[in-house]
Amino acid sequence: MKENVTVIKVGGKIVEEKNSLDNLLDRFAAIPGHKVLIHGGGRSATAMAGRLGIESRMVNGRRITDEAMLQVVTMVYGGLVNKNIVAGLQARGANALGLTGADCNIIKAHKRPAGEVDYGFVGDVDHADGEMLAKLIHEGIVPVIAPLTHDGKGNLLNTNADTMAAETAKALARHYNVTLTYCFELPGVMRNPEDAASVIPTITRESYSTLLADGTISGGMIPKMDNAFNAIENGVAKVIITQADAIDGTQGTQIIA
Protein backbone atom coordinates (compact mmCIF):
# COMPACT_ATOMS: atom_id res chain seq x y z
CA MET A 1 0.00 0.00 0.00
CA LYS A 2 1.22 3.49 -0.85
CA GLU A 3 2.12 5.87 1.96
CA ASN A 4 0.29 9.20 2.24
CA VAL A 5 1.66 12.58 1.18
CA THR A 6 -0.14 15.85 1.87
CA VAL A 7 0.57 18.58 -0.69
CA ILE A 8 -0.52 22.04 0.46
CA LYS A 9 -0.59 25.11 -1.75
CA VAL A 10 -0.83 28.45 0.04
CA GLY A 11 -1.32 31.81 -1.60
CA GLY A 12 0.84 34.83 -1.20
CA LYS A 13 -1.25 36.68 1.35
CA ILE A 14 -0.98 33.86 3.91
CA VAL A 15 2.81 33.59 3.74
CA GLU A 16 3.45 37.32 3.56
CA GLU A 17 2.06 38.46 6.91
CA LYS A 18 3.92 37.35 9.99
CA ASN A 19 0.87 36.30 12.02
CA SER A 20 -0.85 34.33 9.29
CA LEU A 21 2.50 32.76 8.29
CA ASP A 22 3.20 31.69 11.89
CA ASN A 23 -0.29 30.17 12.13
CA LEU A 24 0.16 28.38 8.84
CA LEU A 25 3.58 26.99 9.80
CA ASP A 26 2.19 25.75 13.14
CA ARG A 27 -0.63 23.94 11.37
CA PHE A 28 1.52 22.67 8.52
CA ALA A 29 4.25 21.35 10.85
CA ALA A 30 1.57 19.49 12.83
CA ILE A 31 0.33 17.52 9.79
CA PRO A 32 1.43 13.94 10.41
CA GLY A 33 3.53 12.07 7.86
CA HIS A 34 5.02 13.18 4.56
CA LYS A 35 4.16 16.62 3.26
CA VAL A 36 5.03 19.25 0.68
CA LEU A 37 4.35 23.01 0.76
CA ILE A 38 3.99 25.12 -2.38
CA HIS A 39 3.79 28.85 -1.86
CA GLY A 40 3.12 32.05 -3.74
CA GLY A 41 4.48 35.49 -2.99
CA GLY A 42 2.91 37.87 -5.50
CA ARG A 43 2.13 40.66 -3.06
CA SER A 44 5.72 40.70 -1.78
CA ALA A 45 7.01 40.70 -5.35
CA THR A 46 4.78 43.65 -6.21
CA ALA A 47 5.90 45.50 -3.08
CA MET A 48 9.59 44.81 -3.72
CA ALA A 49 9.24 45.77 -7.40
CA GLY A 50 7.63 49.01 -6.28
CA ARG A 51 10.52 49.80 -3.93
CA LEU A 52 12.90 49.22 -6.86
CA GLY A 53 10.87 51.48 -9.15
CA ILE A 54 9.72 48.56 -11.29
CA GLU A 55 6.10 48.60 -12.35
CA SER A 56 4.03 45.42 -11.89
CA ARG A 57 1.88 44.73 -14.93
CA MET A 58 -0.79 42.04 -14.67
CA VAL A 59 -2.89 40.60 -17.50
CA ASN A 60 -5.76 38.23 -16.59
CA GLY A 61 -4.34 38.06 -13.08
CA ARG A 62 -0.95 36.90 -14.38
CA ARG A 63 2.27 38.86 -13.98
CA ILE A 64 4.15 40.14 -17.03
CA THR A 65 7.71 39.06 -16.27
CA ASP A 66 10.39 40.99 -18.10
CA GLU A 67 14.05 40.61 -17.14
CA ALA A 68 13.87 43.12 -14.29
CA MET A 69 10.72 41.46 -12.90
CA LEU A 70 12.32 38.02 -13.23
CA GLN A 71 15.11 39.24 -10.94
CA VAL A 72 12.52 40.46 -8.45
CA VAL A 73 10.52 37.20 -8.36
CA THR A 74 13.74 35.16 -8.20
CA MET A 75 14.80 37.16 -5.14
CA VAL A 76 11.41 37.30 -3.48
CA TYR A 77 9.97 33.85 -4.22
CA GLY A 78 13.22 31.85 -4.25
CA GLY A 79 14.96 33.84 -1.49
CA LEU A 80 12.93 35.99 0.87
CA VAL A 81 9.65 34.07 1.08
CA ASN A 82 11.02 30.56 0.56
CA LYS A 83 13.94 30.75 2.99
CA ASN A 84 11.88 32.34 5.75
CA ILE A 85 9.35 29.51 5.45
CA VAL A 86 12.20 26.97 5.52
CA ALA A 87 13.76 28.53 8.64
CA GLY A 88 10.30 28.74 10.27
CA LEU A 89 9.58 25.07 9.59
CA GLN A 90 13.01 24.01 10.85
CA ALA A 91 12.20 25.82 14.10
CA ARG A 92 9.05 23.66 14.27
CA GLY A 93 10.88 20.38 13.77
CA ALA A 94 10.06 19.88 10.08
CA ASN A 95 13.16 19.18 7.99
CA ALA A 96 12.27 21.69 5.27
CA LEU A 97 14.17 22.06 2.01
CA GLY A 98 13.47 25.07 -0.19
CA LEU A 99 13.26 24.31 -3.89
CA THR A 100 12.58 26.00 -7.18
CA GLY A 101 11.93 23.87 -10.24
CA ALA A 102 15.62 24.29 -11.14
CA ASP A 103 16.81 22.65 -7.91
CA CYS A 104 17.42 18.95 -8.58
CA ASN A 105 15.67 19.68 -11.87
CA ILE A 106 12.37 18.92 -10.15
CA ILE A 107 10.11 21.00 -12.41
CA LYS A 108 11.11 21.78 -15.97
CA ALA A 109 9.13 24.16 -18.13
CA HIS A 110 9.32 26.10 -21.37
CA LYS A 111 8.94 29.82 -21.84
CA ARG A 112 5.37 30.54 -22.87
CA PRO A 113 5.40 31.66 -26.53
CA ALA A 114 4.22 35.24 -27.00
CA GLY A 115 0.62 35.20 -28.22
CA GLU A 116 -1.84 38.07 -27.90
CA VAL A 117 0.02 38.77 -24.66
CA ASP A 118 3.78 38.37 -24.22
CA TYR A 119 4.07 37.29 -20.59
CA GLY A 120 7.88 37.30 -20.84
CA PHE A 121 9.83 34.89 -18.62
CA VAL A 122 6.81 32.82 -17.66
CA GLY A 123 6.98 29.04 -17.69
CA ASP A 124 4.46 26.41 -18.74
CA VAL A 125 5.33 23.15 -17.00
CA ASP A 126 6.61 20.23 -19.10
CA HIS A 127 7.70 17.77 -16.43
CA ALA A 128 7.78 17.34 -12.66
CA ASP A 129 10.23 14.72 -11.37
CA GLY A 130 8.16 12.66 -8.94
CA GLU A 131 10.97 10.17 -8.48
CA MET A 132 13.44 12.78 -7.20
CA LEU A 133 10.78 14.36 -4.97
CA ALA A 134 9.89 10.92 -3.62
CA LYS A 135 13.57 10.24 -2.83
CA LEU A 136 13.80 13.48 -0.85
CA ILE A 137 10.51 12.82 0.95
CA HIS A 138 11.66 9.29 1.74
CA GLU A 139 14.66 10.84 3.56
CA GLY A 140 12.25 12.70 5.84
CA ILE A 141 12.69 15.97 3.94
CA VAL A 142 9.77 18.41 3.60
CA PRO A 143 10.01 20.13 0.20
CA VAL A 144 9.00 23.81 0.21
CA ILE A 145 8.52 24.83 -3.41
CA ALA A 146 8.68 28.40 -4.74
CA PRO A 147 6.75 29.29 -7.92
CA LEU A 148 9.78 29.29 -10.23
CA THR A 149 10.76 26.71 -12.82
CA HIS A 150 13.62 26.52 -15.33
CA ASP A 151 13.95 25.68 -19.01
CA GLY A 152 17.10 23.55 -18.78
CA LYS A 153 19.00 26.20 -20.76
CA GLY A 154 19.92 28.31 -17.75
CA ASN A 155 16.77 30.44 -17.57
CA LEU A 156 14.51 30.65 -14.55
CA LEU A 157 10.82 31.10 -15.33
CA ASN A 158 8.03 32.62 -13.24
CA THR A 159 5.37 29.92 -12.92
CA ASN A 160 1.85 29.81 -11.51
CA ALA A 161 1.93 28.25 -8.04
CA ASP A 162 -1.47 26.51 -8.44
CA THR A 163 -0.17 24.79 -11.57
CA MET A 164 3.07 23.80 -9.83
CA ALA A 165 1.03 22.30 -6.99
CA ALA A 166 -1.10 20.24 -9.41
CA GLU A 167 1.99 19.04 -11.34
CA THR A 168 3.84 18.18 -8.12
CA ALA A 169 0.84 16.26 -6.76
CA LYS A 170 0.40 14.38 -10.06
CA ALA A 171 4.09 13.45 -10.21
CA LEU A 172 4.00 12.19 -6.62
CA ALA A 173 0.81 10.20 -7.24
CA ARG A 174 2.83 7.43 -8.89
CA HIS A 175 4.69 6.93 -5.58
CA TYR A 176 2.25 8.03 -2.90
CA ASN A 177 -1.40 8.34 -2.00
CA VAL A 178 -1.61 12.13 -2.48
CA THR A 179 -4.00 14.66 -0.97
CA LEU A 180 -3.72 18.11 -2.59
CA THR A 181 -5.16 21.07 -0.69
CA TYR A 182 -5.45 24.53 -2.23
CA CYS A 183 -5.66 27.16 0.49
CA PHE A 184 -7.08 30.56 -0.28
CA GLU A 185 -8.96 33.33 1.51
CA LEU A 186 -12.39 31.65 1.63
CA PRO A 187 -13.53 28.48 3.43
CA GLY A 188 -14.20 26.79 0.06
CA VAL A 189 -15.93 27.37 -3.25
CA MET A 190 -19.04 29.29 -2.21
CA ARG A 191 -22.47 29.85 -3.71
CA ASN A 192 -22.44 33.24 -1.97
CA PRO A 193 -19.07 34.66 -0.82
CA GLU A 194 -20.95 36.61 1.90
CA ASP A 195 -22.43 33.46 3.41
CA ALA A 196 -20.02 31.13 5.21
CA ALA A 197 -22.67 28.40 5.20
CA SER A 198 -22.80 28.39 1.39
CA VAL A 199 -19.61 26.34 0.86
CA ILE A 200 -20.22 23.77 -1.87
CA PRO A 201 -19.06 20.46 -0.31
CA THR A 202 -18.24 18.63 -3.56
CA ILE A 203 -17.85 19.62 -7.20
CA THR A 204 -17.82 17.13 -10.09
CA ARG A 205 -17.12 17.85 -13.77
CA GLU A 206 -20.88 17.92 -14.27
CA SER A 207 -21.69 20.32 -11.44
CA TYR A 208 -18.64 22.42 -12.46
CA SER A 209 -20.24 23.01 -15.88
CA THR A 210 -23.40 24.22 -14.19
CA LEU A 211 -21.50 26.44 -11.73
CA LEU A 212 -19.58 27.97 -14.66
CA ALA A 213 -22.76 28.48 -16.69
CA ASP A 214 -24.63 30.20 -13.86
CA GLY A 215 -21.60 32.37 -12.98
CA THR A 216 -21.08 30.94 -9.47
CA ILE A 217 -17.48 30.17 -10.51
CA SER A 218 -15.75 32.88 -12.54
CA GLY A 219 -12.53 34.87 -13.00
CA GLY A 220 -9.45 33.72 -11.09
CA MET A 221 -11.30 30.68 -9.71
CA ILE A 222 -11.47 29.09 -13.17
CA PRO A 223 -7.74 28.31 -13.57
CA LYS A 224 -7.69 27.09 -9.94
CA MET A 225 -10.58 24.72 -10.69
CA ASP A 226 -8.88 23.57 -13.90
CA ASN A 227 -5.72 22.75 -11.93
CA ALA A 228 -7.80 20.90 -9.34
CA PHE A 229 -9.52 18.77 -12.00
CA ASN A 230 -6.19 18.18 -13.76
CA ALA A 231 -4.84 16.75 -10.49
CA ILE A 232 -7.84 14.60 -9.53
CA GLU A 233 -8.14 13.19 -13.06
CA ASN A 234 -4.45 12.22 -13.12
CA GLY A 235 -3.92 10.02 -10.11
CA VAL A 236 -4.17 12.40 -7.15
CA ALA A 237 -6.37 10.74 -4.54
CA LYS A 238 -8.09 13.78 -3.05
CA VAL A 239 -8.24 17.48 -3.98
CA ILE A 240 -9.67 20.09 -1.61
CA ILE A 241 -10.11 23.84 -1.88
CA THR A 242 -10.31 25.53 1.50
CA GLN A 243 -8.78 28.20 3.71
CA ALA A 244 -5.40 28.07 5.43
CA ASP A 245 -6.75 27.46 8.92
CA ALA A 246 -8.38 24.24 7.66
CA ILE A 247 -5.37 22.51 6.10
CA ASP A 248 -6.24 19.30 7.91
CA GLY A 249 -8.57 18.81 4.94
CA THR A 250 -11.77 18.24 6.91
CA GLN A 251 -13.54 21.34 5.59
CA GLY A 252 -13.90 23.11 2.27
CA THR A 253 -14.84 21.97 -1.20
CA GLN A 254 -13.72 18.56 -2.46
CA ILE A 255 -13.16 18.16 -6.20
CA ILE A 256 -14.43 14.81 -7.46
CA ALA A 257 -13.12 13.11 -10.59
Next chain:
Amino acid sequence: MKENVTVIKVGGKIVEEKNSLDNLLDRFAAIPGHKVLIHGGGRSATAMAGRLGIESRMVNGRRITDEAMLQVVTMVYGGLVNKNIVAGLQARGANALGLTGADCNIIKAHKRPAGEVDYGFVGDVDHADGEMLAKLIHEGIVPVIAPLTHDGKGNLLNTNADTMAAETAKALARHYNVTLTYCFELPGVMRNPEDAASVIPTITRESYSTLLADGTISGGMIPKMDNAFNAIENGVAKVIITQADAIDGTQGTQIIA
Protein backbone atom coordinates in the same frame (compact mmCIF):
# COMPACT_ATOMS: atom_id res chain seq x y z
CA MET B 1 38.57 3.70 0.24
CA LYS B 2 36.69 6.99 0.44
CA GLU B 3 35.42 8.59 -2.75
CA ASN B 4 36.58 12.09 -3.68
CA VAL B 5 34.58 15.30 -3.22
CA THR B 6 35.74 18.66 -4.53
CA VAL B 7 34.49 21.64 -2.51
CA ILE B 8 34.94 24.97 -4.29
CA LYS B 9 34.38 28.35 -2.70
CA VAL B 10 34.03 31.28 -5.08
CA GLY B 11 33.86 34.92 -4.11
CA GLY B 12 31.18 37.37 -5.00
CA LYS B 13 32.94 39.06 -7.90
CA ILE B 14 33.24 35.82 -9.88
CA VAL B 15 29.57 34.88 -9.60
CA GLU B 16 28.24 38.39 -10.10
CA GLU B 17 29.44 39.14 -13.62
CA LYS B 18 27.86 37.15 -16.42
CA ASN B 19 31.11 36.34 -18.27
CA SER B 20 33.10 35.25 -15.25
CA LEU B 21 30.09 33.31 -13.92
CA ASP B 22 29.67 31.48 -17.25
CA ASN B 23 33.38 30.62 -17.26
CA LEU B 24 33.22 29.41 -13.68
CA LEU B 25 30.15 27.26 -14.31
CA ASP B 26 31.78 25.71 -17.39
CA ARG B 27 34.87 24.81 -15.37
CA PHE B 28 32.94 23.70 -12.30
CA ALA B 29 30.55 21.49 -14.29
CA ALA B 30 33.58 19.85 -15.94
CA ILE B 31 35.11 18.74 -12.61
CA PRO B 32 34.71 14.96 -12.56
CA GLY B 33 32.96 13.22 -9.66
CA HIS B 34 31.23 14.63 -6.59
CA LYS B 35 31.40 18.36 -5.97
CA VAL B 36 30.01 21.22 -3.90
CA LEU B 37 29.98 24.94 -4.68
CA ILE B 38 29.87 27.63 -2.00
CA HIS B 39 29.36 31.16 -3.21
CA GLY B 40 29.42 34.73 -1.97
CA GLY B 41 27.46 37.65 -3.30
CA GLY B 42 28.49 40.71 -1.31
CA ARG B 43 28.77 43.08 -4.24
CA SER B 44 25.27 42.21 -5.44
CA ALA B 45 23.93 42.62 -1.91
CA THR B 46 25.55 46.06 -1.64
CA ALA B 47 24.16 47.05 -5.04
CA MET B 48 20.64 45.82 -4.22
CA ALA B 49 20.75 47.48 -0.79
CA GLY B 50 21.75 50.71 -2.52
CA ARG B 51 18.81 50.50 -4.92
CA LEU B 52 16.52 50.03 -1.88
CA GLY B 53 18.06 53.02 -0.09
CA ILE B 54 19.70 50.79 2.53
CA GLU B 55 23.25 51.71 3.51
CA SER B 56 25.87 48.96 3.59
CA ARG B 57 28.07 49.25 6.65
CA MET B 58 31.20 47.10 6.86
CA VAL B 59 33.49 46.65 9.88
CA ASN B 60 36.75 44.72 9.38
CA GLY B 61 35.46 43.65 5.97
CA ARG B 62 32.32 42.13 7.53
CA ARG B 63 28.79 43.35 6.82
CA ILE B 64 26.65 44.79 9.63
CA THR B 65 23.38 42.93 9.14
CA ASP B 66 20.34 44.64 10.64
CA GLU B 67 16.84 43.41 9.84
CA ALA B 68 16.59 45.32 6.56
CA MET B 69 20.01 44.05 5.44
CA LEU B 70 19.08 40.50 6.44
CA GLN B 71 16.14 40.75 4.02
CA VAL B 72 18.52 41.94 1.29
CA VAL B 73 21.08 39.16 1.77
CA THR B 74 18.31 36.55 2.05
CA MET B 75 16.94 37.72 -1.31
CA VAL B 76 20.28 38.18 -3.03
CA TYR B 77 22.34 35.25 -1.68
CA GLY B 78 19.50 32.74 -1.24
CA GLY B 79 17.49 33.80 -4.28
CA LEU B 80 19.11 35.82 -7.03
CA VAL B 81 22.70 34.56 -6.95
CA ASN B 82 22.01 31.00 -5.77
CA LYS B 83 19.14 30.19 -8.12
CA ASN B 84 20.91 31.61 -11.17
CA ILE B 85 23.92 29.40 -10.41
CA VAL B 86 21.61 26.41 -9.95
CA ALA B 87 19.85 27.04 -13.28
CA GLY B 88 23.22 27.59 -14.98
CA LEU B 89 24.60 24.30 -13.65
CA GLN B 90 21.45 22.41 -14.62
CA ALA B 91 21.97 23.71 -18.17
CA ARG B 92 25.48 22.19 -18.00
CA GLY B 93 24.27 18.77 -16.87
CA ALA B 94 25.12 19.13 -13.17
CA ASN B 95 22.17 18.25 -10.93
CA ALA B 96 22.53 21.34 -8.74
CA LEU B 97 20.53 21.96 -5.56
CA GLY B 98 20.62 25.40 -3.96
CA LEU B 99 20.90 25.39 -0.19
CA THR B 100 21.19 27.74 2.72
CA GLY B 101 22.17 26.38 6.10
CA ALA B 102 18.45 26.26 6.97
CA ASP B 103 17.64 23.86 4.12
CA CYS B 104 17.73 20.30 5.48
CA ASN B 105 19.26 21.94 8.56
CA ILE B 106 22.67 21.51 6.93
CA ILE B 107 24.45 24.36 8.74
CA LYS B 108 23.28 25.58 12.10
CA ALA B 109 24.72 28.65 13.75
CA HIS B 110 24.11 31.08 16.58
CA LYS B 111 23.77 34.83 16.36
CA ARG B 112 27.13 36.37 17.16
CA PRO B 113 26.85 38.14 20.55
CA ALA B 114 27.34 41.90 20.33
CA GLY B 115 30.87 42.77 21.47
CA GLU B 116 32.76 45.94 20.58
CA VAL B 117 30.86 45.67 17.31
CA ASP B 118 27.23 44.48 17.01
CA TYR B 119 27.20 42.71 13.66
CA GLY B 120 23.45 42.06 13.96
CA PHE B 121 22.01 38.96 12.27
CA VAL B 122 25.40 37.36 11.66
CA GLY B 123 25.95 33.68 12.37
CA ASP B 124 28.89 31.79 13.85
CA VAL B 125 28.68 28.17 12.77
CA ASP B 126 27.92 25.51 15.40
CA HIS B 127 27.37 22.43 13.24
CA ALA B 128 27.43 21.31 9.62
CA ASP B 129 25.53 18.08 8.87
CA GLY B 130 28.00 16.04 6.84
CA GLU B 131 25.72 13.01 6.88
CA MET B 132 22.81 14.82 5.19
CA LEU B 133 25.18 16.45 2.67
CA ALA B 134 26.74 13.04 1.95
CA LYS B 135 23.27 11.55 1.36
CA LEU B 136 22.46 14.27 -1.17
CA ILE B 137 25.85 13.93 -2.88
CA HIS B 138 25.40 10.15 -2.99
CA GLU B 139 22.19 10.74 -5.01
CA GLY B 140 24.24 12.58 -7.64
CA ILE B 141 23.17 16.00 -6.35
CA VAL B 142 25.57 18.96 -6.53
CA PRO B 143 24.96 21.21 -3.50
CA VAL B 144 25.25 24.95 -4.20
CA ILE B 145 25.47 26.69 -0.85
CA ALA B 146 24.61 30.34 -0.19
CA PRO B 147 26.28 32.15 2.73
CA LEU B 148 23.27 32.01 5.06
CA THR B 149 22.74 29.82 8.11
CA HIS B 150 19.92 29.56 10.65
CA ASP B 151 19.68 29.38 14.43
CA GLY B 152 17.00 26.68 14.65
CA LYS B 153 14.60 29.24 16.14
CA GLY B 154 13.37 30.56 12.80
CA ASN B 155 16.05 33.15 12.17
CA LEU B 156 18.29 33.23 9.13
CA LEU B 157 21.82 34.51 9.75
CA ASN B 158 24.30 36.11 7.37
CA THR B 159 27.43 33.96 7.51
CA ASN B 160 30.92 34.23 6.09
CA ALA B 161 31.21 32.08 2.97
CA ASP B 162 34.87 31.12 3.62
CA THR B 163 33.86 29.78 7.03
CA MET B 164 30.89 27.90 5.57
CA ALA B 165 33.25 26.31 3.02
CA ALA B 166 35.67 25.17 5.73
CA GLU B 167 32.83 23.78 7.90
CA THR B 168 31.23 22.02 4.93
CA ALA B 169 34.56 20.49 3.89
CA LYS B 170 35.29 19.35 7.48
CA ALA B 171 31.81 17.79 7.87
CA LEU B 172 32.22 15.94 4.56
CA ALA B 173 35.71 14.72 5.48
CA ARG B 174 34.21 11.97 7.66
CA HIS B 175 32.54 10.53 4.53
CA TYR B 176 34.78 11.55 1.65
CA ASN B 177 38.33 12.37 0.63
CA VAL B 178 37.81 16.16 0.40
CA THR B 179 39.72 18.77 -1.59
CA LEU B 180 38.76 22.34 -0.63
CA THR B 181 39.67 25.12 -3.06
CA TYR B 182 39.27 28.78 -2.19
CA CYS B 183 39.03 30.86 -5.36
CA PHE B 184 39.76 34.56 -5.28
CA GLU B 185 41.12 37.26 -7.58
CA LEU B 186 44.80 36.23 -7.44
CA PRO B 187 46.57 33.06 -8.65
CA GLY B 188 47.48 32.19 -5.04
CA VAL B 189 49.02 33.68 -1.93
CA MET B 190 51.73 35.93 -3.35
CA ARG B 191 54.95 37.40 -2.08
CA ASN B 192 54.33 40.34 -4.39
CA PRO B 193 50.77 40.87 -5.76
CA GLU B 194 52.31 42.60 -8.81
CA ASP B 195 54.37 39.54 -9.75
CA ALA B 196 52.46 36.50 -11.03
CA ALA B 197 55.57 34.39 -10.56
CA SER B 198 55.64 35.10 -6.81
CA VAL B 199 52.88 32.62 -5.85
CA ILE B 200 53.91 30.75 -2.71
CA PRO B 201 53.41 27.06 -3.60
CA THR B 202 52.92 25.76 -0.05
CA ILE B 203 52.27 27.31 3.36
CA THR B 204 52.66 25.45 6.66
CA ARG B 205 51.78 26.70 10.16
CA GLU B 206 55.45 27.54 10.55
CA SER B 207 55.85 29.50 7.33
CA TYR B 208 52.43 31.15 7.99
CA SER B 209 53.85 32.65 11.21
CA THR B 210 56.75 34.09 9.28
CA LEU B 211 54.50 35.42 6.49
CA LEU B 212 52.28 37.08 9.11
CA ALA B 213 55.25 38.55 10.93
CA ASP B 214 56.82 40.04 7.82
CA GLY B 215 53.46 41.41 6.59
CA THR B 216 53.27 39.28 3.42
CA ILE B 217 49.86 38.06 4.66
CA SER B 218 47.62 40.71 6.19
CA GLY B 219 44.08 42.11 6.32
CA GLY B 220 41.32 40.05 4.73
CA MET B 221 43.74 37.22 3.90
CA ILE B 222 44.14 36.35 7.59
CA PRO B 223 40.61 34.97 8.20
CA LYS B 224 40.85 33.11 4.86
CA MET B 225 44.12 31.49 5.98
CA ASP B 226 42.62 30.67 9.38
CA ASN B 227 39.68 28.92 7.65
CA ALA B 228 42.12 27.05 5.41
CA PHE B 229 44.17 25.81 8.38
CA ASN B 230 40.98 24.94 10.28
CA ALA B 231 39.98 22.70 7.37
CA ILE B 232 43.34 21.02 6.77
CA GLU B 233 43.85 20.37 10.49
CA ASN B 234 40.40 18.74 10.78
CA GLY B 235 40.36 15.97 8.24
CA VAL B 236 40.20 17.78 4.89
CA ALA B 237 42.73 16.09 2.58
CA LYS B 238 43.86 19.07 0.54
CA VAL B 239 43.30 22.84 0.76
CA ILE B 240 44.25 25.18 -2.07
CA ILE B 241 43.98 28.94 -2.51
CA THR B 242 43.92 29.97 -6.16
CA GLN B 243 41.95 31.86 -8.79
CA ALA B 244 38.69 30.77 -10.39
CA ASP B 245 40.18 29.80 -13.73
CA ALA B 246 42.36 27.25 -11.93
CA ILE B 247 39.72 25.29 -10.03
CA ASP B 248 41.19 22.02 -11.23
CA GLY B 249 43.53 22.54 -8.28
CA THR B 250 46.80 22.23 -10.17
CA GLN B 251 47.94 25.78 -9.45
CA GLY B 252 47.92 28.16 -6.53
CA THR B 253 48.99 27.88 -2.92
CA GLN B 254 48.52 24.63 -1.03
CA ILE B 255 47.96 24.83 2.72
CA ILE B 256 49.84 22.07 4.56
CA ALA B 257 48.81 20.77 7.99
